[in-house]
Amino acid sequence: MAKGKVGKTVGSLGDYLKEQRTSARLSLRQLADQAGVSNPYLSQIERGLRKPSAEVLQQIAKALRISAEQLYIRAGILSPDDGVGGSVELAILGDTGLTERQKQSLLDVYASFLALNAVDTEATPQAAEAPNNAPTTTETDSDAVTDEG
Incomplete structure (x- = not known):
């Protein structure tokens, strides 16, 4: 496995974190202590060498x-x-009852469903329209009045 940056998103994350840390006038050691991570690990995140978990990012x-x-x-x-x-993603990431692996699995499944639905919608645009046997507005309005109570 080649050494280097994990990816562009992580690299920009590291740059952003370093910028935020320096703006807050915190040393690397101070931020690491406050976030509950090791000094070397935080340094690797800032340099784009490591991709932190959602939990670490939250800390x-x-x-x-x-x-x-x-x-x-x-x-x-x-x-x-x-x-x-x-x-949905925030709810998954914020759920303390799930492990990091479970959170990532749920996020992956959710993203795949969204992608699949986007492809289905593009393939059949009429699916988004109301079917021919859909109730008219007058039927819906009268049902709403009679169903109250």
Whole structure:
């Protein structure tokens, strides 16, 4: 396995973390202590040599007093194009009852479902339209009035 940067997203994450750390006037050692990670590990993250877990990112975000969601996006865990704000992903990442491996598996499955649905929608655009036997607005309105109570 070749040594070097893990990936562009991780590299930009490391640059961003270093920028945030220096803005907060924290040394590498101070941030590592506050985040509960080792000094060398944090250094490797900042240099783009290691990809931290969502849990470690959350601890770092808390220590820096910044948004964990922003770190997840920079690490490539969340996509900024999610539109809904990544609420499903954030719920998975924030669940303390799951292991890191389980969280990653759920995120992978969720992403694959979204990709599959996007392909299905592009292949059959009429699927997004109402079917011919859908109730009209007058039927729905009258049902809503009679069903109250």
